[in-house]
Amino acid sequence: MRHEHIETNSALMLLLILVVISIGGLVEIVPLFYINDTIEKVDGVRPYTPLEMRGRDIYVREGCYLCHSQMIRPFRDEWLRYGHYSLAAESQYDHPFQWGSRRTGPDLARVGGKYSNQWQVQHLKNPQSVVPQSIMPRYPWLLENDLDYSDVGARMRALRATGVPYSLVQQEYDANVKRFGKDIADQLDISQGQESLLKQARDKNFDGLPNRVTEMEALVAYLQVLGTMVDFTKYEEGYFAKFR
Incomplete structure (x- = not known):
């Protein structure tokens, strides 16, 4: 009778469901x-540079995570196609993380360095020109729009509040030098955010336009770093051996 009372009383049923879920x-x-x-502690994982961070912002803005996951599961078919399974440490500076819930397109957790900058630019401009069977939409405006980096310092400070070790004071900078090395620590210094962004764009020239910094440049910089921070040869032998 008590069961029947619960099942016929929608408000009570909803309340009990919420209690159980809580x-x-x-x-x-x-x-x-x-x-x-x-x-887990994994060598090599670091926060994104200002240019990579802005590229990630654009990745989120354009909804790329709706079709592309960034989480490789520890299954044979997964690592045969994409590489080593994803580590929790790789997402520790992602707010929010980009694991995704579906794969209309391939997983991007290891896409960094897999293709050239020129390929990435062309793929984003016109995906079908490099992958004829692709159903991905075109993003030509990324190459047309100049990147807005005027608020990069504010964005870094906001992420710092969530635990990302961008530095504001000398003590934080020194800790980053010890943890990531001076070159990376310089790029994680909030006071140097805009200069660091422009330097990386100038040195790497991700979009092929040396006199401009476009949204395309930032997005390609982000894509090219995915999966490249960790030396997975340290982990692969022990894990993959059981599948051979």
Whole structure:
């Protein structure tokens, strides 16, 4: 009779469902705050440079995550196609993370360095010109629009508030030098954000336009860093051996 009372009372049923979900969520989430190794320590993982960070902003703005995941699962078919499975540490500076929930297009967790800058630019301008069977839409405006980097410092400060180690004071800068090396620490200095962005754009010339910094340049810079921070040869032998 009690079961019938619950099943015929929609308000009570909804309340009990919320209670059960809340208890289950707490059981799953709370222990993570007390586990020191929830995110494993992996050499090489660093925050994005200002140019890469702005490229990630554009990636999110254009909704790329709706068709492309950035999480390779530890299954044979996954690593045969995409490479080593994703590590939690790789997403520790992503706010929000880009794991995705579907793959209309391929996973991009290891796309960095897989293709040249010129290929990436052409692919974003006209995907079918390099992959005829692609159903991806075109993004020609990325090459037409100059990148707005006037607020890059404010964006870095906002991410710093979430735990990303961009530096504001000398002590933070020194810690980054020790952790990431001076070259990277210089790029993570908020006071040098715009200069760092322009220097990387000038040195790498991701979009092929040396006299401009476009949204295309930032997005390609972001794509080219995905999956390149970690030396996966340190992990592959032990993990993949069991599949051979």
